[in-house]
Amino acid sequence: MLYRELLTTELDKQRDDFRRFADSQAGDLAVYLHKLKQLNQTPYAEIQQKLADKNAGAIPANELKTLKTFSVSFGKSWANHEDARVWANEILQSRTTFAADGSQLFSEREVSLPVGAIQIGWFENPHDATQRYEKNAYFEIL
Secondary structure (H helix, E strand, C coil): CCCHHHHHHHHHHCHHHHHHHHHHHHHHHHHHHHHHHHHHCCCHHHHHHHHHCCCCCCCCCHHHHHHCCCCCCCCCCCCCHHHHHHHHHHHHCCCCEEEEEEEEEECCCCCCCCCEEEEEEEEEECCCCCCCCEEEEEEEEC
């Protein structure tokens, strides 16, 4: 059982910490928005040039060059979640999608056994009633 009075008292005690945290987050957001605005005003060719000699891991999308903005309107809206799902089902019909994820587990420092593990999971969905989807995983102790 949760006692509202005790919760309210404890939250009230932490009010200044919550305010400081919110102010810090707002300040960080302002910095990020300013940087994004600066980047949005940088010519596409200049961005590509700056990233050419770097192992950036990503390159600017062509939309940045043609639309000159990071925010691109999707152009679709729905009355409810069910309508959105119907639309998505129509779009995905007979199109295969694939997703994979992996993780690793290390033994704790307190354990002297040199043991670890990896797990890889995947899901392949052909979005076709005549075909089966595949959901599987692989696990190995190292």
